[in-house]
Amino acid sequence: MxxxxxxxxxxxxxxxxxxxxxxxxxxxxxxxxxxxxxxxxxxxxxxxxxxxxxxxxxxxxxxxxxxxxxxxxxxxxxxxxxxxxxxxxxxxxxxxxxxxxxxxxxxxxxxxxxxxxxxxxxxxxxxxxxxxxxxxxxxxxxxxxxxxxxxxAGLHPMPYVLGPAEALAAAVQKLPGVARVDLAGAVRRAEEMAEQAELVVAAADVAGATGAIRVQLGAEALLQPGPWPGTLRVSGPVAGGVTAEVLVVPPEAYAAALFFRTGPARHVEQVSERLADRGWRWEGLRLVSSLEPEREGASVRDPSRAPASEPDMYRLAGLPWIPPELRWGEDEVERAARGELPPRLVEVSDIVGDLHTHTVASDGVATPEEMVEGARASGLRYLAVTDHSPSLTIARGLTVERLRAHRQHLRALSERTGFPLLTGAEVDIRPDGTLDYPDDVLASLDWVVASIHSHFRLDEAAQTRRLLAACEHPAVKVLGHPTGRLLGRREGYPVDLEAVLDRAAETGTAVEINASPDRLDLSARWARRARALGVRIVVSTDAHSPAQLGFLRYGVLTARHAGLAPDDLLNTRPLEELIQSVKPHR
DNA sequence: GCCGTTTTCGGCCCGACTGTTTTCAGTCG
Missing domain, CATH: 1.10.150.110 (DNA polymerase beta, N-terminal domain-like)
Structure with missing residues (x-):
């Protein structure tokens, strides 16, 4: 292709x-x-x-x-x-x-x-x-x-590495002699930026499989010894300026290699310390018992073993398996030991509605009809159509008159197709904190996302005031891309996000994890903080075409990295429940 | 370059901000 x-x-x-x-x-x-x-x-x-x-x-x-x-x-x-x-x-x-x-x-x-x-x-x-x-x-x-x-330099937004990494993994999986393939590294942890696509491959014939992968990667691929005896590493360019690095190991070393290559270093250290406390030390990719065999009873325990799986290895450390997205190298090992990890992280299939989408009415490229079709095909059960407000002229933001006609069109479309549509808007927050539609217009909408698209250079106090004012507005259901950052290109505007999240919690205003591959905004770290403060959270795609509804997975990965469970998100709920649980018009 | 219920040419999204200016060009969203 x-x-x-x-x-x-x-x-x-x-x-x-x-x-x-x-x-x-x-x-x-x-x-x-x-x-x-x-x-x-x-x-x-x-x-x-x-x-x-x-x-x-x-x-x-x-x-x-x-x-x-x-x-x-x-x-x-x-x-x-x-x-x-x-x-x-x-x-x-x-x-x-x-x-x-x-x-x-x-x-x-x-x-x-x-x-x-x-x-x-x-x-x-x-x-x-x-x-x-x-x-x-x-x-x-x-x-x-x-x-x-x-x-x-050298870092790419994770979504731009994930695609090529998965494509390579699928191709490698089909090669002869390849027993298993998994993504590793920052992408497996759902970090927002990644240096390269890292894969770990299990093969009985390490040299043979590595050769086949090298051919797959093309003429520029580079073959090197791996970091452990008996392993090989091959790296080379894949799509989109991304480099892939594939580590090939024997099947019995696979679980340990995957654990080490997933990282991060501090997490690996912490788990290894707990293994040491229980009498295990690493010898390459094998665990060796430092306890005297006779104290264990005769021939009960193999003094040296390779963990059969990641869960097996965590069990030897006295821990439940820690999903890669939760491996931050911070306090997750302690929390896992205390049984405080979320029982289940949110999955794409938990999300039943997209609450931030655009159509040709503003700067989208698809009609509302095409977006509904796309939403159905993606398995969504409802959609909020949130085209831009008038001050965003480059995006053909809708005037009040055009918004009224758009709303009628959407309502008719929803009735005709039987697909529930929330008729809404992504309304600009002006420099003074007022919104870009009059209050009566905002009150007539089912779903209002409030976002900043201009005046990025105001100081922190001014930006914070804008977002606090948006939280206070009774019609605003959610703050869109709350920090305004563009991954690898633009820092967010200066803002006291802690204060904004506090106010969001008080007013019942939700915050968005914008799943656009260029944004991932909120970040996982801030989403985690939002949850701790009791702020409601949604994952939305900001899709400008049916294909972009597929961005959802990047937002879900960010939510998982933040440790969010299905219940932590609003748009895992059926429409009726969503409506009841968001802040009412005052 | 593309496009056409405006149909083979003449349109095609625009306004604000910034740094350099002294009336504006370039950038950005």
Whole structure:
């Protein structure tokens, strides 16, 4: 399936055209097809083979030709020509906040800067402030942006690693001689950022299986000895600029290897300390009893054993199995020993309704009808349609008049299809804390998500006041993406979240775990805090298309990392119960 | 670039903020 790589090609074309100041509409056409390809539910090769390319919205003669060109030759001539005009490294510069296409071009043409390293050198040498339209503040902002970039370098938002990791695991599972495969590392723990896709594989013939995996990973794959005798490690690039690292071990070493590779280090230490207390020490991937065999009674106990499974190993440490999402390396081992872990973490199938979605009425790409169809196909039992409010002009936020018509349309649709729809809005919280619709309009809606989309640079006191005011408003059911962060790209706005969560608890306002792969907002840490404070929590996708309803799993993984059980979330409940349990209009 | 109950050309989402300016270009959402 070439959808992802083709999308990346079109994105690069769009960016290069942007640097060259081409028509914004042409650029948008390439961006659009890139986005469409990411969400296309079938391989683009199949669509091309069946002559259906032109049926894809946004594909005309020119783009259809380029898709076919790429599928047959592996290249797009236009992109090759553009790269001769502007080195691709110039596109790196646009990862720094404040540097857009025009500034990137200026930096390249005036200073010859074509990489982040060269940009940093130019900024340190004070050469950027000499450019027209740039000054000392711009130069300082660029240096700060580069520092920020370095801190994030090599890290990807977890959802962008999870997909390639699972695809690789599925492919590896089919290879001859492979007995078992699991994800490990930060992705298995549902951390929000991950460096790479880590897999652990069990195979009786370690060398043979490793060879097959190396072939699977392609020409650039690198084979190395593993960290334990008799194990091998192979790493190489997978989709989306992500690197995979696969550890291959003999079947009897699998459980221990999976435990070590899942980590984090502090958790492994804590469990190993408890094993030591019970007379076990690690010798490679085997546990060896340090107790005298005769004190155990003759031939009762094998002095050396490999744990048969992770639960078996935790049992030897006197612990229940600790789900990987709860392995923070903090107090989870103590809590497990005291029997304080949640009996069951929430699962995707527990979520019965999505409470934050968009349609073509604002900036979504699907009609309400298509969203309902998608929701049904995903097994949801209700949906809140929450298009944007008017001040978010770029998203075609709905005026009061358009909202009224939209609401009628949704109600009719719900009646016609028998699918329960909450007619709602994602309403902007203005800088002064007031909301972007009049109170009577808000009161007429079934579901109001209040979010901040503008004025990110107000100070902490002002941002906190905005969110506190939103909590106080009787119509606001939930705070959307409460910190406003974009993973790896933008810190959240400054806010006293503790105070906001306190007020949310007092007023019965829920907070959202926004499942968008670029947000995961609230974070697991804050979601855990929200639960401790008694705040109601929902997991929502913020879907702008039916395919994005599938983001739900990222939100659920974050909820699991936060230790949330089904009962901790509002949208695990049937619609009637949800309505009764949210804060009433006052 | 695409698209058409506006149908083969002329539209296609816009407004605010920032740093550099002295009237604005570039970036961002």
């Amino acid at each position: 070439k959808n992802l790589e083709l999308a990346a090609q079109f994105d690069r074309i769009a960016s290069l055209l942007e640097v060259l100041s081409e028509s914004p509409f042409k650029i948008r056409a390439y961006r659009r097809i890139a986005r469409t390809l990411l969400e296309l539910p079938e391989p683009i090769e199949d669509v091309a083979r069946e002559g259906r390319l032109r049926e894809i919205p946004g594909v005309g003669d020119a783009i259809a030709g380029k898709i076919e060109e790429y599928l047959s030759t592996g290249r797009i001539g236009l992109l090759e020509r553009l790269k001769q005009q502007i080195p691709e490294g110039v596109l790196e510069l646009m990862a720094i906040p404040g540097i857009g296409a025009r500034t990137a071009r200026l930096l390249y043409e005036q200073l010859g800067v074509a990489s982040l390293a060269e940009l940093e050198a130019a900024a340190r040498a004070g050469r950027i402030r000499q450019l027209k339209g740039m000054g000392q503040r711009s130069e300082a902002a660029i240096l700060e942006g580069i520092q920020q970039w370095h801190r994030q």
